[in-house]
Amino acid sequence: MSDHNQLSMAPEMPHHTETSTLEGKNKILGFWFFLGAETVLFACLFGTFLALRHSTMGGPTSEELFSLPMVAAATLILLTSSLTSVLGILGMHRENLKSMLFWFGVTVLLGLAFLGLEIYEFIEYVHEGHTFTRSAFGSSFYTLVGTHGSHVLFGVTWITTLIYQGWKKGITKETAPKFYVASLYWHFIDVVWVFIFTVVYLLGMIS
Amino acid sequence: MYFLSGFFFLLVGGIEALLIRMQLIVPNNHFMVGDTFNQLLTMHGTTMIFLAAMPMIFGLMNVVVPLQIGARDVAFPFMNALGFWLFLAGGLLLNFSWLFGGAPDAGWTSYPLLALNHFSPGPGIDYYVLGLQIAGLSSLMGAINFLVTIVNMRAPGMTFLRMPLFTWATFVTSALLLFAMPPLTVGLILLMFDRLFGSHFFDVAGGGDPVIWQHLFWIFGHPEVYIVVLPAFGVMSEVIATFSKKRLFGYSSMVFAMVLIGFLGFMVWVHHMFTVGLGPMSNAIFAIATMTIAVPTGIKVFNWLFTMWGGCIRFTTPMLFAVGFIPTFVIGGVTGVMLAVPPADFQYQDTYFVVAHFHYVLIGGTVFGMFAGMYYWWPKMFGKKLNETLGRWHFWLFLIGFHMTFLVQHWLGLWGMPRRVFTYQPGYGLEWGNQLSTAGALLMGISIIFLLVNIAVTARRGEAAGSDPWDGRTLEWAISSPAPEYNFAQLPLVRDVDALWYAKMNGKKGVEPAEPIGSIHMPSPSYLPILMAVGFFIAGFGFVMRAIPAAVLGLIMVFITMFMRSFDHDPGYHIEPEEIEATEKGARA
Numbered sequence: 001m002s003d004h005n006q007l008s009m010a011p012e013m014p015h016h017t018e019t020s021t022l023e024g025k026n027k028i029l030g031f032w033f034f035l036g037a038e039t040v041l042f043a044c045l046f047g048t049f050l051a052l053r054h055s056t057m058g059g060p061t062s063e064e065l066f067s068l069p070m071v072a073a074a075t076l077i078l079l080t081s082s083l084t085s086v087l088g089i090l091g092m093h094r095e096n097l098k099s100m101l102f103w104f105g106v107t108v109l110l111g112l113a114f115l116g117l118e119i120y121e122f123i124e125y126v127h128e129g130h131t132f133t134r135s136a137f138g139s140s141f142y143t144l145v146g147t148h149g150s151h152v153l154f155g156v157t158w159i160t161t162l163i164y165q166g167w168k169k170g171i172t173k174e175t176a177p178k179f180y181v182a183s184l185y186w187h188f189i190d191v192v193w194v195f196i197f198t199v200v201y202l203l204g205m206i207s
Numbered sequence: 208m209y210f211l212s213g214f215f216f217l218l219v220g221g222i223e224a225l226l227i228r229m230q231l232i233v234p235n236n237h238f239m240v241g242d243t244f245n246q247l248l249t250m251h252g253t254t255m256i257f258l259a260a261m262p263m264i265f266g267l268m269n270v271v272v273p274l275q276i277g278a279r280d281v282a283f284p285f286m287n288a289l290g291f292w293l294f295l296a297g298g299l300l301l302n303f304s305w306l307f308g309g310a311p312d313a314g315w316t317s318y319p320l321l322a323l324n325h326f327s328p329g330p331g332i333d334y335y336v337l338g339l340q341i342a343g344l345s346s347l348m349g350a351i352n353f354l355v356t357i358v359n360m361r362a363p364g365m366t367f368l369r370m371p372l373f374t375w376a377t378f379v380t381s382a383l384l385l386f387a388m389p390p391l392t393v394g395l396i397l398l399m400f401d402r403l404f405g406s407h408f409f410d411v412a413g414g415g416d417p418v419i420w421q422h423l424f425w426i427f428g429h430p431e432v433y434i435v436v437l438p439a440f441g442v443m444s445e446v447i448a449t450f451s452k453k454r455l456f457g458y459s460s461m462v463f464a465m466v467l468i469g470f471l472g473f474m475v476w477v478h479h480m481f482t483v484g485l486g487p488m489s490n491a492i493f494a495i496a497t498m499t500i501a502v503p504t505g506i507k508v509f510n511w512l513f514t515m516w517g518g519c520i521r522f523t524t525p526m527l528f529a530v531g532f533i534p535t536f537v538i539g540g541v542t543g544v545m546l547a548v549p550p551a552d553f554q555y556q557d558t559y560f561v562v563a564h565f566h567y568v569l570i571g572g573t574v575f576g577m578f579a580g581m582y583y584w585w586p587k588m589f590g591k592k593l594n595e596t597l598g599r600w601h602f603w604l605f606l607i608g609f610h611m612t613f614l615v616q617h618w619l620g621l622w623g624m625p626r627r628v629f630t631y632q633p634g635y636g637l638e639w640g641n642q643l644s645t646a647g648a649l650l651m652g653i654s655i656i657f658l659l660v661n662i663a664v665t666a667r668r669g670e671a672a673g674s675d676p677w678d679g680r681t682l683e684w685a686i687s688s689p690a691p692e693y694n695f696a697q698l699p700l701v702r703d704v705d706a707l708w709y710a711k712m713n714g715k716k717g718v719e720p721a722e723p724i725g726s727i728h729m730p731s732p733s734y735l736p737i738l739m740a741v742g743f744f745i746a747g748f749g750f751v752m753r754a755i756p757a758a759v760l761g762l763i764m765v766f767i768t769m770f771m772r773s774f775d776h777d778p779g780y781h782i783e784p785e786e787i788e789a790t791e792k793g794a795r796a
Contacts, residue, residue, distance in 0.1 A: 022359065022360075025359055026282040026283065026355050026359055026360075029354075029355050029358060029359060030282065030283065030351050030352070030354075030355040033350075033351045033354050033355065033385055034347075034351055036385055036386065037347055037351075037385050037386065037388065037389050038389070040386050040389035040390065041389035041390075041392060041393055044389060044390050044393040044394075044423060044426075045393055047419075047422075048393070048397065048408065048419055048423075051416060051419055052408070052414065052415065052416065052419075055407075055413075055414030055415070055416075056414070057407075057413060057414045132404065132405075132406055133404070133405040133406060133407070133413075135407060135413060135414045136406075136407040136408060136410075136413055136414035136415040136416070137414065138406075138407075139400065139406035139407050139408055139413075139415070140408065143396075143397070143400065143406070143408075161770060161773060162773075165773065165774060174776070178773070
């Protein structure tokens with residue numbers, strides 16, 4: 001946060017709307033704490049997955065299932081969406097409503113594209129016999145990746161309603177913290193995906 | 208409201224405990240056997256921990272923390288209300304199980320495989336899973352709320368090392384909750400998936416591993432012990448300092464000890480699993496880590512004693528509970544170190560020794576702490592002091608009853624009485640111990656009647672207590688009782704630990720204000736939290752009853768209320784200076 005305060009000293013950005021009220025500051029700090037809890041939640045799911053990933057009980061193994069190009073494409077899409085949400089926040093700091101809404105709109109579209117790929121991937125796996133109830137590996141895989149996916153879905157819905165709200169009300173002391181918090185959430189989802197990419201997919205392809 | 212509903216569930220859990228003791232009064236009793244006994248046992252544990260201890264703690268925190276740091280309110284009043292209704296929804300859902308389909312019966316730890324469909328086919332465990340999930344959400348919200356309140360909303364001059372100990376306890380407890388609830392959430396989700404949707408996390412036949420549940424549960428469960436006991440430490444520190452008329456001995460070491468206990472609380476969960484077979488190396492590491500906790504705890508106990516040493520002690524009811532707490536809790540701590548030795552633990556495991564140990568810690572810590580806090584802050588909450596004579600009856604009967612019940616259980620355990628069983632055979636020398644234990648439990652029940660009578664009498668005839676009935680030291684005693692809805696007409700300026708005492712010692716009437724009187728912004732009340740909690744309740748009940756459409760409907764209701772909340776432009780309202788002055792005058796007159 002201290003970086004932001006220093007940034008706000010720069011002459012072209014006199015103040016940050018999102019931290020101009022106590023409510024806004026509280027909301028952002030509270031959200032950081034919430035992300036701390038989410039980190040533990042995902043850590044537990046990762047732990048469970050690592051404990052169970054070899055329990056395939058005769059079903060398809062991770063080497064047989066995963067294909068790098070598709071996962072790499074999904075990763076690229078999601079990482080780009082993090083960048084676009086940053087551009088949205090920059091737009092907010094310039095008090096430029098149009099730019100903010102545009103970049104958050106792009107973020108939502110990229111999020112939807114990622115979800116589409118993930119759904120396609122899951123359908124493929126199910127065809128190959130890798131289902132939620134087939135083995136402990138299946139259960140833990142779908143729970144971990146699916147929890148991330150449902151976070152993406154939630155984020156997409158959330159940001160969409162925020163865009164509508166921002167379009168109606170503009171950048172105010174009330175809406176600015178909401179956008180800021182949503183972008184924090186979106187970055188968090190991205191970071192989690194980087195771990196999923198490493199732990200689930202890369203590790204799953206080499207072992 | 209938190210406190211009262213927590214108290215209600217305390218009575219429910221207490222009645223369950225009495226029924227358990229009635230069954231064990233004589234060998235081969237037929238009062239409550241088999242499944243019914245398992246349900247009672249499970250619900251007693253679950254209710255006491257989740258529905259009594261935690262909400263009572265949260266209730267005290269809600270009242271006291273904003274006052275102690277000189278804030279107008281908590282950071283998120285909306286989330287606070289939502290948290291309360293969610294807790295109530297979760298608690299009711301759990302207790303619905305008595306009426307519809309049978310209560311959970313796999314123990315409060317609900318270990319698989321016992322908790323999977325094969326051994327628990329009824330809906331009992333589903334109630335457990337979903338009720339706790341909903342109540343758990345409320346704990347997470349409360350934790351975030353208190354953390355933000357304490358970090359962002361302290362009065363001018365209130366540095367971290369000037370905060371009262373109860374606020375420090377809240378801070379550490381909330382941090383523990385923040386990181387301890389998610390493992391429980393994950394464990395409950397996985398258990399729900401296993402039971403409802405046929406996954407194989409814990410089911411060995413499908414490649415799962417039941418030990419995962421034990422890890423997740425105890426990564427939550429051990430910090431939980433400190434979550435319920437640290438606030439009691441905070442209460443004790445306030446009460447002992449106030450009634451010894453001395454500044455708390457070793458203030459900064461108390462804070463340090465508390466933070467250290469919080470940290471170590473996360474490092475020791477494996478000591479619940481010594482006998483699972485994780486190997487001697489991990490057992491040794493976690494045994495040593497566990498014993499380390501005795502060090503900061505010892506620091507705290509000695510600091511309390513040194514605070515009393517040479518102090519001008521007044522034995523009021525809160526002080527009695529605080530003083531009674533010290534030896535009781537120390538006994539619990541000592542048996543805790545005994546249990547932390549793995550080879551000894553192999554002997555004690557699942558005997559009444561363990562039961563005695565954790566009741567000494569939880570009742571000796573949390574319950575004594577909550578009673579002390581209740582008598583101490585009652586005047587601040589309701590403007591009237593509880594009756595001292597009845598309070599003393601309550602204390603002595605409770606203390607004697609408690610030791611009668613649980614001291615003897617140490618020996619019962621060493622003599623080989625296993626926990627969680629509903630009967631025992633005559634001729635093994637277990638009879639008199641069990642009878643004594645049951646008699647003690649009845650005595651504790653009677654002492655609670657004195658408390659209830661006390662509350663009723665005070666509500667009827669109690670005299671107004673005034674703003675500072677105990678000659679207090681911290682900020683909450685600087686404003687009128689009960690506190691006005693905006694708490695402080697002017698935010699106070701804090702110059703030292705024990706800000707009010709500092710002002711009194713400098714011959715001032717009250718704490719200096721840090722701002723001129725101005726209009727105060729208040730949030731408007733909202734009905735959305737109740738609606739959202741009802742949504743969660745419907746969803747939970749739907750999943751329990753395997754009625755997925757109903758569950759989905761409940762979730763949709765949750766999302767709609769979230770959407771409404773987001774668009775709800777809430778400007779709140781303002782209390783103007785004239786109105787504040789009128790209120791303040793009325794309170795002084």
